[in-house]
Amino acid sequence: MSSKANILGRLKSATIESSKNSELTPNLTSELSACSSTFGLEQFQQQLELSHAEVINLDNPNQIEAKLKSLIKDNAWKHGVWSSSTNPSRFLDVERQLSKSEILRQVDGSESKADYFHHFDFGLSFSEAAIAETGTIVLHPGTNESRSLSLIPPVHVVIVCLKQLHHNFEQFMLDFEQQGQGRPMPSNLILVSGPSKTADIQQTLAYGAHGPQRLIVITIAALED
Amino acid sequence: MSAIPIRLYPEQPKQVYLYASCLVDMFDPNAGIAALQILEAQGIEVLWLEQQSCCGQPAYTSGYTDSAMKVAKQQFELFDTDIPVVVLSGSCAGMLRKHYPSLLEKECDSDALAKFSNQVFEWGEFLLNICQIKLLDKGETTKAVVHNSCSARREMGIAETTMRLLKQMDKVELVEPKYASECCGFGGSFAKRHQDISLAMVADKAKHLLETQASFLLSADWGCLLNINSYLEQQQSGMRGQHIATFIWQRCYGGEL
Amino acid sequence: MSQHIHPQHFKQQSKVALADPQLRSSFRNAMDYLQDKRAQSFSEPGSFEQLQLRGEAIRKRCLNQLPELLEQLESSCTNNGIVVHWAEDAQQAREIVSGILAEENAKTVVKGKSMLSEEIALNEHLAALNIECLESDMGEYIVQLANEAPSHIIMPAIHKRKQEVAELFAKHIDGFEYTEDVDSLIKAAREVLRYKFEHADAGITGVNFAVAQTGTLCLVENEGNGRMTSTVPKVHIALMGIEKVVESLNDIPPLLSLLTRSATGQAITTYFNMISSPRQSEDNDGPNAVHLVLVDNGRSQAYSDERYRASLQCIRCGACMNHCPVYARVGGHSYASVYPGPIGKIISPHLLGLEATGDLVTASSLCGACESVCPVNIPIPALLRELRSDAKLPSASEQALKGQASHRSWLEESVWVIFRIIMTKPVLYRGLSFFVVRFSFLMPRLPAIWGPQRSNPKPSTKTLHQLMRERKKNS
Ligand code: SF4
Numbered sequence: 001m002s003s004k005a006n007i008l009g010r011l012k013s014a015t016i017e018s019s020k021n022s023e024l025t026p027n028l029t030s031e032l033s034a035c036s037s038t039f040g041l042e043q044f045q046q047q048l049e050l051s052h053a054e055v056i057n058l059d060n061p062n063q064i065e066a067k068l069k070s071l072i073k074d075n076a077w078k079h080g081v082w083s084s085s086t087n088p089s090r091f092l093d094v095e096r097q098l099s100k101s102e103i104l105r106q107v108d109g110s111e112s113k114a115d116y117f118h119h120f121d122f123g124l125s126f127s128e129a130a131i132a133e134t135g136t137i138v139l140h141p142g143t144n145e146s147r148s149l150s151l152i153p154p155v156h157v158v159i160v161c162l163k164q165l166h167h168n169f170e171q172f173m174l175d176f177e178q179q180g181q182g183r184p185m186p187s188n189l190i191l192v193s194g195p196s197k198t199a200d201i202q203q204t205l206a207y208g209a210h211g212p213q214r215l216i217v218i219t220i221a222a223l224e225d
Numbered sequence: 226m227s228a229i230p231i232r233l234y235p236e237q238p239k240q241v242y243l244y245a246s247c248l249v250d251m252f253d254p255n256a257g258i259a260a261l262q263i264l265e266a267q268g269i270e271v272l273w274l275e276q277q278s279c280c281g282q283p284a285y286t287s288g289y290t291d292s293a294m295k296v297a298k299q300q301f302e303l304f305d306t307d308i309p310v311v312v313l314s315g316s317c318a319g320m321l322r323k324h325y326p327s328l329l330e331k332e333c334d335s336d337a338l339a340k341f342s343n344q345v346f347e348w349g350e351f352l353l354n355i356c357q358i359k360l361l362d363k364g365e366t367t368k369a370v371v372h373n374s375c376s377a378r379r380e381m382g383i384a385e386t387t388m389r390l391l392k393q394m395d396k397v398e399l400v401e402p403k404y405a406s407e408c409c410g411f412g413g414s415f416a417k418r419h420q421d422i423s424l425a426m427v428a429d430k431a432k433h434l435l436e437t438q439a440s441f442l443l444s445a446d447w448g449c450l451l452n453i454n455s456y457l458e459q460q461q462s463g464m465r466g467q468h469i470a471t472f473i474w475q476r477c478y479g480g481e482l
Numbered sequence: 483m484s485q486h487i488h489p490q491h492f493k494q495q496s497k498v499a500l501a502d503p504q505l506r507s508s509f510r511n512a513m514d515y516l517q518d519k520r521a522q523s524f525s526e527p528g529s530f531e532q533l534q535l536r537g538e539a540i541r542k543r544c545l546n547q548l549p550e551l552l553e554q555l556e557s558s559c560t561n562n563g564i565v566v567h568w569a570e571d572a573q574q575a576r577e578i579v580s581g582i583l584a585e586e587n588a589k590t591v592v593k594g595k596s597m598l599s600e601e602i603a604l605n606e607h608l609a610a611l612n613i614e615c616l617e618s619d620m621g622e623y624i625v626q627l628a629n630e631a632p633s634h635i636i637m638p639a640i641h642k643r644k645q646e647v648a649e650l651f652a653k654h655i656d657g658f659e660y661t662e663d664v665d666s667l668i669k670a671a672r673e674v675l676r677y678k679f680e681h682a683d684a685g686i687t688g689v690n691f692a693v694a695q696t697g698t699l700c701l702v703e704n705e706g707n708g709r710m711t712s713t714v715p716k717v718h719i720a721l722m723g724i725e726k727v728v729e730s731l732n733d734i735p736p737l738l739s740l741l742t743r744s745a746t747g748q749a750i751t752t753y754f755n756m757i758s759s760p761r762q763s764e765d766n767d768g769p770n771a772v773h774l775v776l777v778d779n780g781r782s783q784a785y786s787d788e789r790y791r792a793s794l795q796c797i798r799c800g801a802c803m804n805h806c807p808v809y810a811r812v813g814g815h816s817y818a819s820v821y822p823g824p825i826g827k828i829i830s831p832h833l834l835g836l837e838a839t840g841d842l843v844t845a846s847s848l849c850g851a852c853e854s855v856c857p858v859n860i861p862i863p864a865l866l867r868e869l870r871s872d873a874k875l876p877s878a879s880e881q882a883l884k885g886q887a888s889h890r891s892w893l894e895e896s897v898w899v900i901f902r903i904i905m906t907k908p909v910l911y912r913g914l915s916f917f918v919v920r921f922s923f924l925m926p927r928l929p930a931i932w933g934p935q936r937s938n939p940k941p942s943t944k945t946l947h948q949l950m951r952e953r954k955k956n957s
Contacts, residue, residue, distance in 0.1 A: 003568040004556075004568040006570055007778045008552065010782040011724075011782050011786075014785050051752070108766070111766075113680055113714060136750060146766035147709070147766075147768050148713060148766075168735070169734075169750065170735040170736070173732055176731070177730075177732065184696075184758070185696045185756070185759075187562075187757070187758055188765075190753060190754070190756070191753065191755075193750050193751070194752050196704070196705055197752055198668060200638070202643060202647075206664050208668070208669070209620055209705035209706060210618070210672060210675060210706040211710070211752075211753070247915070250915055250947060251918055251946075252942055254942050255942075257949070258949055275912075275947070277908075279911070286848055286867060288869075288871040289871075289898035295902050296901075379849070379850040406851070407807050408849035408851065410847060411847060412846065415847045416847075418844050420933040424936065428935075451939045455936040455937050459935055
């Protein structure tokens with residue numbers, strides 16, 4: 001018999017009046033309180049800052065370009081990699097500007113490991129969704145974005161679209177399941193709530209354990225419609 | 226264990242059983258007398274069963290379930306389940322209330338067990354929540370540190386109750402030690418089988434108790450007191466723990482025992 | 483690991499640990515820190531109990547349909563392109579992993595934190611095959627350099643002070659300039675490990691939860707090493723205990739919240755990584771192959787016993803050890819088993835048998851601190867009592883836990899038989915207690931029952947039974 005059959009056989013023969021047990025375990029769900037978007041935004045930023053992320057608020061998308069320029073200048077970044085938003089119409093102008101930039105390269109799958117580890121000073125991406133309660137951004141690498149972009153370069157800059165601010169993880173999951181009805185899961189879905197960190201040496205917090213040392217989150221108020 | 230459900234308390238009864246525990250019986254009978262007299266002072270008739278011995282916990286926690294079960298059965302059958310059983314130890318109360326029903330599941334009637342479990346109260350819990358006792362403190366101003374047993378705290382959920390009862394004595398400054406909720410290291414046969422670990426635990430407990438510089442050490446559990454006092458004595462410390470019943474009797478009812 | 487001495491020597495090992503003031507203070511400080519963090523994150527009254535109720539219900543429901551969910555997980559994963567393997571025991575699991583590595587011609591491996599890989603002693607196995615397997619979690623990396631085992635399931639190097647880490651790095655990392663500054667230490671390790679991530683042939687991780695309906699593997703972490711391990715190398719192998727499967731995506735949020743808050747007091751970890759397939763044709767990166775190894779190794783034994791099934795609810799948060807007064811004093815290594823602390827005392831007998839772990843199951847005062855913080859409400863003290871009872875059974879039953887009845891001794895047995903006889907015969911009991919108080923003056927002269935640092939308890943001069951009889955006579 002195969003290992004699978006043996007294991008399943010053992011489990012299946014171990015019937016413990018499970019029907020009785022399942023009565024004891026009602027499927028409880030928490031009450032999902034609706035959150036006003038302004039309150040949510042505040043909470044989102046607060047939580048992110050508590051996790052040591054840097055939050056930049058802009059009034060409208062037109063300001064992104066100038067902001068990025070000053071970030072690049074101030075930090076003396078020489079090379080960056082960026083991925084487009086999955087919702088391009090909202091950021092069309094921004095993306096047009098980005099693609100013209102000399103120091104920025106758009107993800108197309110041709111980047112090597114070495115590029116990510118040694119060449120790029122920062123990665124720039126757009127976030128699909130965010131979660132207020134925990135200060136979390138949701139990344140969805142795939143066609144536009146790479147997994148490495150938000151992981152390997154020392155800095156990750158992410159532009160968050162506030163229209164998709166979920167109250168908590170639970171609500172995000174419910175919405176996600178509903179919207180995704182029937183479609184398979186993306187190969188990778190990542191929740192990020194700050195820069196990489198560790199407290200493994202004597203409970204002392206240090207940032208930049210393996211992933212980015214800095215997480216810069218740009219939010220745009222005008223998109224909140 | 227998840228939150229201990231809030232317990233609803235009945236009216237004050239006319240009669241109760243007093244279950245003293247084998248430790249009080251052999252090591253501090255005066256606490257038993259104090260406890261009994263305080264109950265009587267509330268106008269309650271206290272029934273004392275000559276056949277009570279031990280709740281069976283030592284065998285139970287040591288893995289000798291069969292012996293424990295036989296002891297438990299004999300003890301359980303002594304009681305008429307219509308009368309409250311007031312127990313002079315949070316730990317034995319926990320055994321009677323929380324463990325008898327499953328331990329005796331196959332031996333005794335489940336309704337009777339459930340009824341019995343509902344009738345089990347720790348002594349201080351009974352006084353405060355059922356007798357609504359009001360203590361009148363006649364003693365000198367002093368400071369006392371309280372050690373609540375793990376069973377009182379986590380199984381019976383009455384650590385706060387004990388504190389509230391003792392706080393009624395207004396001339397006693399009541400304190401808890403650092404790491405109040407940590408175990409003193411008794412645990413029945415654990416203290417013997419794993420002497421070194423148990424010793425490290427009781428040494429820390431004693432240190433935190435002494436740090437409070439209290440004049441009295443109080444507990445509602447003689448198991449912990451046995452352990453803590455044995456350590457304090459060997460270290461020649463002046464502090465010695467006593468049962469809360471003794472302390473209350475002496476301060477509020479003004480009597481030597 | 484080399485430091486896995488043996489749980490049979492728990493007593494000696496804990497004695498050594500107890501006598502080490504440095505170690506004692508390392509653990510006490512860490513426990514204080516972690517207890518505090520957890521308490522803060524559940525500071526709202528009732529917030530823990532409410533979430534715990536849900537967590538327990540989810541874990542129970544999923545365990546009740548465990549075989550079905552495992553089959554569903556396999557088919558969902560297979561549909562997504564994840565290759566699923568089944569291992570009955572540690573040896574099969576090791577061989578599956580080395581088989582995959584051989585096929586991929588992988589010589590260097592990076593590993594994310596996985597207690598299961600410790601459980602199956604994977605590193606030693608791969609080392610024997612000349613495959614380098616580097617731990618990439620900071621704590622795991624430190625203990626690997628020290629050639630030790632993790633001393634905690636969440637914080638593997640909790641027993642090490644920064645001075646010790648600095649010395650280790652000075653010895654093992656080329657060009658390391660001695661410093662005890664934690665930021666600089668982390669930076670030094672980061673450089674070493676980034677090189678390894680870049681060049682590793684394969685990555686191995688554990689799994690925190692797997693979703694049956696969608697075939698999704700979830701990894702919870704702060705450092706990013708789990709993401710590195712599962713993103714950069716061309717092959718990703720995920721090791722998972724069969725109990726970790728949940729039904730749907732909606733089961734995840736409450737469990738994640740319980741896990742992170744109980745473990746480190748965080749509302750969420752830095753990364754929550756959901757992997758549902760290897761790199762797809764349209765993806766820009768990611769491993770070309772993802773393997774999932776489902777490991778039983780004693781779990782179906784625990785599953786088949788109504789009493790012990792609850793232990794499989796465990797989500798490995800470590801809260802029970804963080805609140806255990808025994809663990810805080812003897813440290814993780816004394817247990818000499820992969821899973822230390824309260825839940826380890828339940829798991830280890832299922833991995834190693836009761837004969838070898840008899841001292842573990844008795845090394846608890848049953849204070850209940852573990853149970854009171856367990857996010858999925860596992861009745862740890864009750865399970866310990868059951869294990870004690872199993873160890874003392876007159877004879878092992880069929881299909882029993884290995885080592886049942888192994889700790890029965892006629893001497894101890896007789897003690898408890900006598901106990902029973904005395905306690906159930908009132909006359910005998912009163913006779914005995916009378917005898918005890920009558921000769922109480924002898925107590926100090928008897929051999930010390932709790933060792934030399936505690937005097938023997940001194941009985942009173944009369945029993946309560948006597949006083950009550952006198953009282954009755956007088957009234
Ligand atoms: S037994 Fe409970 S507290 Fe201990 S690790 Fe498992 S889930 Fe956490």
